[in-house]
Amino acid sequence: MTGGQALLTIKDLSVEFATEEGLIKAVDGVNFSINKGETLGLVGESGSGKSVTALSIMRLIKPPVGQISRGEIFFDGENLLAMREDRLRKLRGNRISMIFQEPMTSLNPVFTVGDQIMEAIQLHQGLNKKDALDKSVEMLKLVGIPAPEERVFNYPHQLSGGMRQRVMIAMALSCKPDLLIADEPTTALDVTIQAQIMELMKTLQNELKMGIILITHDLGVVAEICDRILVMYAGQIVEEASVVDIFSAPRHPYTLGLLNSVPAYNHGKELIGPDGKARLKTIPGMVPNLAELTGGCRFFERCFKGASTCREHEITLNTSEPARSFRCLYPVHIGRNEQGFQGEVSHG
Amino acid sequence: MASANSPVPLLEVRNLEQHFIQYRGLISRQRSIVKAVDGVSFHINGSETLGLVGESGCGKSTLGRSILRLIEPSKGTIHFDGEDITKIGDGRLRALRQKMQIIFQDPFASLNPRMSVGNIIEEALIIHQLGATKKEREDRVVELLGLVGLRKESIARYPHEFSGGQRQRIGIARALAVNPKFVVCDEPISALDVSIQAQIINLMQDLQYSLGLTYLFIAHDLHVVRHISSRIAVMYLGNIVEIGDAATIYFAPKHPYSQALLSAVPLPDPKRKSRRILLRGEVPSPINPPSGCKFHPRCPHVMPQCKITAPPLVKLSNQQEAACYLYT
Numbered sequence: 001m002t003g004g005q006a007l008l009t010i011k012d013l014s015v016e017f018a019t020e021e022g023l024i025k026a027v028d029g030v031n032f033s034i035n036k037g038e039t040l041g042l043v044g045e046s047g048s049g050k051s052v053t054a055l056s057i058m059r060l061i062k063p064p065v066g067q068i069s070r071g072e073i074f075f076d077g078e079n080l081l082a083m084r085e086d087r088l089r090k091l092r093g094n095r096i097s098m099i100f101q102e103p104m105t106s107l108n109p110v111f112t113v114g115d116q117i118m119e120a121i122q123l124h125q126g127l128n129k130k131d132a133l134d135k136s137v138e139m140l141k142l143v144g145i146p147a148p149e150e151r152v153f154n155y156p157h158q159l160s161g162g163m164r165q166r167v168m169i170a171m172a173l174s175c176k177p178d179l180l181i182a183d184e185p186t187t188a189l190d191v192t193i194q195a196q197i198m199e200l201m202k203t204l205q206n207e208l209k210m211g212i213i214l215i216t217h218d219l220g221v222v223a224e225i226c227d228r229i230l231v232m233y234a235g236q237i238v239e240e241a242s243v244v245d246i247f248s249a250p251r252h253p254y255t256l257g258l259l260n261s262v263p264a265y266n267h268g269k270e271l272i273g274p275d276g277k278a279r280l281k282t283i284p285g286m287v288p289n290l291a292e293l294t295g296g297c298r299f300f301e302r303c304f305k306g307a308s309t310c311r312e313h314e315i316t317l318n319t320s321e322p323a324r325s326f327r328c329l330y331p332v333h334i335g336r337n338e339q340g341f342q343g344e345v346s347h348g
Numbered sequence: 349m350a351s352a353n354s355p356v357p358l359l360e361v362r363n364l365e366q367h368f369i370q371y372r373g374l375i376s377r378q379r380s381i382v383k384a385v386d387g388v389s390f391h392i393n394g395s396e397t398l399g400l401v402g403e404s405g406c407g408k409s410t411l412g413r414s415i416l417r418l419i420e421p422s423k424g425t426i427h428f429d430g431e432d433i434t435k436i437g438d439g440r441l442r443a444l445r446q447k448m449q450i451i452f453q454d455p456f457a458s459l460n461p462r463m464s465v466g467n468i469i470e471e472a473l474i475i476h477q478l479g480a481t482k483k484e485r486e487d488r489v490v491e492l493l494g495l496v497g498l499r500k501e502s503i504a505r506y507p508h509e510f511s512g513g514q515r516q517r518i519g520i521a522r523a524l525a526v527n528p529k530f531v532v533c534d535e536p537i538s539a540l541d542v543s544i545q546a547q548i549i550n551l552m553q554d555l556q557y558s559l560g561l562t563y564l565f566i567a568h569d570l571h572v573v574r575h576i577s578s579r580i581a582v583m584y585l586g587n588i589v590e591i592g593d594a595a596t597i598y599f600a601p602k603h604p605y606s607q608a609l610l611s612a613v614p615l616p617d618p619k620r621k622s623r624r625i626l627l628r629g630e631v632p633s634p635i636n637p638p639s640g641c642k643f644h645p646r647c648p649h650v651m652p653q654c655k656i657t658a659p660p661l662v663k664l665s666n667q668q669e670a671a672c673y674l675y676t
Contacts, residue, residue: 045542190403220613220614223614224618261545263575273553275557280550282547
């Protein structure tokens with residue numbers, strides 16, 4: 001967060017989408033930065049703006065549907081948002097690359113995996129076909145695909161989900177990027193394959209010293225491989241802290257609520273239901289409709305600490321504690337007479 | 349399996365097999381048999397939850413559907429409330445289906461988009477001839493909506509107007525409309541956001557208590573399964589490799605696959621040093637499963653005999669059974 005020059009710095013980013021319900025701000029004033037060799041976790045639920053933030057870095061938000069309405073994104077000192085398209089194309093897939101969630105839909109079904117990896121290598125590194133093919137085989141080997149010299153001629157449908165995700169990773173890493181954006185890279189995979197892929201990403205990061213922005217809703221994955229966490233809610237960053245601080249001392253009630261929703265986080269400290277069995281401490285309600293925001297704290301309706309002052313004006317980030325920030329007037333202090341969220345009341 | 353003092357099982361499955369025939373090749377039509385469920389036996393006691401875990405393709409969803417005879421089992425018996433439902437005719441089966449319901453994974457695909465929520469739930473009542481008049485059925489629908497935490501105004505609305513979590517509540521209301529005793533929950537929370545998952549888990553637990561339901565809870569998230577289940581069964585390529593008391597399986601798994609599966613699940617605790625058992629390779633194809641113990645090509649403890657014959661499920665204690673030569 002401080003010290004040295006950041007690899008990527010996002011300043012006051014806002015992204016708007018034109019919808020039937022009017023203009024909505026999917027990302028609203030987001031600020032953060034990431035250093036070389038660092039893994040930053042971007043956590044939030046559907047519609048929180050985490051994927052839109054990632055797509056903005058790659059400048060993949062296209063008018064007229066969506067547009068970046070405000071902000072700057074500095075990569076290695078240059079503003080990506082003011083950059084000419086041809087210059088940007090030299091960075092994309094080369095120094096900044098991205099892994100998407102769905103390995104089936106993000107690979108082209110009519111080309112072999114080799115063709116697809118070679119495309120980026122030939123384009124960015126100017127290798128000839130033969131060298132690019134050798135390099136592709138080497139990349140497939142690196143990501144742990146058995147018999148890579150045969151697999152390189154396979155089509156995507158001939159590979160399993162885990163293998164396809166490895167191909168995506170091989171492709172993303174083929175030009176040794178400085179920054180890797182991974183949008184839910186393991187969500188579609190089984191846990192034993194997820195474990196293999198996470199291990200692989202950690203190893204490769206050590207080797208290549210790249211910065212990784214990991215977008216996920218899986219708090220277990222985040223705990224395991226991230227250094228720092230950003231929690232997003234309804235288009236805003238509501239909390240930023242080191243991974244240890246987020247899990248041991250969350251300040252924003254939403255962060256606490258998310259953690260409590262995971263059965264393993266609170267094991268043994270849950271609420272007890274009428275049947276004597278454990279119940280999770282849930283966050284009531286659901287995320288607000290971005291078209292119908294009423295000002296003030298966006299988490300207000302679902303918060304156990306909400307007070308009338310929360311609604312009066314936009315909540316700014318509280319930076320009173322070192323190396324962390326949170327968007328809350330009444331932050332949580334675990335262990336200090338906190339009630340937390342209650343389990344849903346039994347109906348009927 | 350049932351010891352002297354244990355209650356009579358509500359559901360008892362014996363040697364269940366579910367085969368699918370696959371044709372390959374355009375000219376010489378090769379016929380191959382996929383044994384999605386390959387000789388599975390277990391029981392579920394009344395008012396308990398059996399958690400069923402395993403990776404994609406292990407046969408857990410197929411097993412859930414065979415039990416309800418949504419697909420016809422190839423072999424084996426299924427006793428529900430003392431009656432072998434593999435031997436009954438369609439009429440009797442329909443009557444029994446009232447007692448056995450299912451909640452599906454995908455709340456977006458499992459509700460008819462052209463029917464209002466009221467009609468979706470009422471349809472179940474009409475099929476099973478519950479509620480003599482339209483008014484009675486409507487009252488019941490409103491009651492069910494309340495039960496799952498939806499407002500009664502929802503009755504006239506259509507599925508697309510609801511969020512994923514709310515749709516799953518509609519799916520639950522539809523399953524509960526006919527007063528079932530037993531519900532197969534096929535990954536009911538996998539498609540939902542974390543905070544909504546927790547709400548649905550609590551709702552399902554509350555309903556189980558207030559209505560005395562018995563669940564077969566199919567999932568791949570082991571933390572969730574441990575939380576909601578009284579017992580857990582672990583499946584691998586069509587077989588149950590370990591079954592027993594939920595806490596025992598979760599904290600002290602014996603089968604090498606259960607151990608690897610558990611260790612692969614990342615815990616929400618950054619201070620924990622991971623002691624991960626990384627499995628080699630991927631789940632093999634069920635069309636051509638490995639010989640002997642199907643897990644042997646990936647097993648860190650593989651022994652010569654594992655490649656020859658499959659180990660039977662043996663009792664390790666009153667709380668635990670596992671199918672592995674390490675324990676025989």
